[in-house]
Amino acid sequence: MLLRVKNLSVSIGTLTLLEGVSFDLAKGEIMGLVGESGSGKSLTALALTGLLPLIGGRVTAGSLEFDGTDMVTQPKRKLRALRGRRIAFITQNPMTALDPVQRIGPQVDFVSRTHLGLDRKAARARTIALLTQLRIPQADAICSSYPHQLSGGMKQRIVIAMALAGDPDLIVADEPTTALDVTVQAQIIHLLTRLVRERGLSLVLITHDMGVVAQACDKVAVLYAGRLAEQKPVHALFASPQHPYSAALIDCIPREGMAPGSLTGIPGNVASATAYPSGCRFHPRCPRAGAGCDTKVPVQRGLSDAGTVACHYPLNGAPDV
Amino acid sequence: MSEPLVKIQSLSKRFDTPGGFLKKRRSMLAVRDVSLSIARGDIVGVVGESGCGKSTLARLVLRLIEPTEGAVCFEGADLTQLSRSELRKMRQRMAMVFQDPYSSLDPRYRVADALAEPFVVQGQRVPHGRIDALMEKVGLPASLTQSYPHQLSGGQRQRVGIARALALNPDFIVLDEPTASLDVSIQAQIVSLIQELQRNLDLTYLFISHDLGLVRYFCNRIVVMYLGAVVEELPDPGAAPRHPYTRALMASTFAPNPNARQEATELTGEIPSGFDLPRGCAFAGRCPNVTAKCRETVPVLSRGPHPVACFHPIQG
Ligand SMILES: Nc1ncnc2c1ncn2[C@@H]1O[C@H](COP(=O)(O)OP(=O)(O)OP(=O)(O)O)[C@@H](O)[C@H]1O
Ligand SMILES: Nc1ncnc2c1ncn2[C@@H]1O[C@H](COP(=O)(O)OP(=O)(O)O)[C@@H](O)[C@H]1O
Ligand code: SF4
Ligand SMILES: [Mg+2]
């Protein structure tokens, strides 16, 4: 396993925002991390990239093993070396990665110069090749332009090029296309996943769109209110979701030939971190909630389909209360 | 066929940006020659990407802005010719739900005030019990009438926006991306509410969205826009696309089915700026079927049951 996350908990101040999250990622795998806003996707991304201190957060329990090294106990200096070189991070807003006053070319070159030790000329050749693979027309000309001269979609491609330039093993992408137009979104998701697969890299793709998960990922982890609801291979999740929340999320996407009125959404609102419900945090919104759901926290348990679920009354399994 | 409730005739809107020191004066056509008939009880969808003129069209249809050219008729009366007082009266019959529920609600107004506002604008008293009835219609507890917008969730705010649109019992509502800023789970709630209201209150909708999947689920007729102009009208939501742009939009909608993985679209590039439209077809620069003719001549929307503006439409 390239990545092993075990019982990970994250807090900011006294507030526990992520609790007991576990999943594995093998080399070459693409995992979707999905959930409504506020479910803890970005916090997970920050934990994976060692950037929690940026927002005043810290890991309070569990472990986070990357290629055999525990990232939680690594000194800062070692973490910084891992990030960029072996773990790359793509955020929703490309301007968090781009320097507005520097031309595109040198910014992308910088990654392969620092991490791969390439000289100026080799780095630029690598940059041009990457930009071309990302279907950026006139890569040469783009190298001498500034970020503000490019469209949002183009900037995000540059950020992807920067992520790939250091030849990492793992890419964490936090809603990389949310701010973009639909046709551009589709192009970028296709390009990113294709390049990742061609290189045999691993990708954690954070999204709130079950459609993207179905189209692009090998496996899925579903988060709700800071806890893992269910995780399993993507085909198994869509064929038979076990957690009522996974099922409900899938049913929020209009499908070809869906009967009118069948799209109903999930009642109520996402639980807020300052007032998480007792027991299963999904119980106030859950159509299957029964005895015990409001008092007992459901634990992750194994499934016959190679996944795990945390629910007292899963859709196709034995209840555990 | 009876007279349409709303008839949009050759609407165009030009925006001029004033020139200045070292800046050229520029003008762009945000909406180009759009015509559309909406029958009573219809749900017409408008789809297109950012900047293609959807919100501008919405505001033109309700005459919140003046068209550069063209007309909008409501039950046969040309809105662009009405006097102010006539227009205000007519406005009771039509309403709008805005793209961003946060900026469309005044942060200083409580929910009750926001819902009373349409009556105030019309110089009317709020009928007794009307506010509570509106809250109930959109599935909000009456206890929220004293809350301020920032105390509500995004979904609740959009429900308030819908309640306000319903205040004067309109016949026709323009919904401008009412769910764009919401989580999919809340989007589905709102869409289901909008559908139920349409049935129960016999409403007619113009529903604007950038999400073709959503519009195909929800609308009975679909208009596809690209850079200000209509490129295709799908007569029913299941109709196969004839315009290459519509096909690309369809291929860009990720189906929640891992057993039917889609190929990448053949689309290249991004939407050009409305300030320098290409000479021929506006889509020519990105189109996989482009020929020399496309780059020279502007294709017009064909007539018939399934109109398309393309020299090389996809054959069914
Ligand atoms: N008041 C204005 N002055 C100048 N240009 C404008 C004005 N309003 C809109 N535009 C321009 O007109 C074009 C169409 O804008 P519009 O807001 O109608 O697009 P839209 O399809 O609603 O986009 P989105 O999906 O982002 O909401 C855009 O290029 C926009 O910049
Ligand atoms: N910097 C922060 N300070 C306090 N709370 C935060 C911070 N960042 C995130 N949170 C809280 O942590 C929870 C998970 O947030 P996040 O990981 O950003 O969710 P997602 O990315 O799934 O939308 C939310 O309840 C959010 O309000
Ligand atoms: S544990 Fe109970 S409330 Fe939670 S998802 Fe399962 S059935 Fe629903
Ligand atoms: Mg996030």
Ligand SMILES: [Mg+2]
């Ligand atoms: Mg708009």
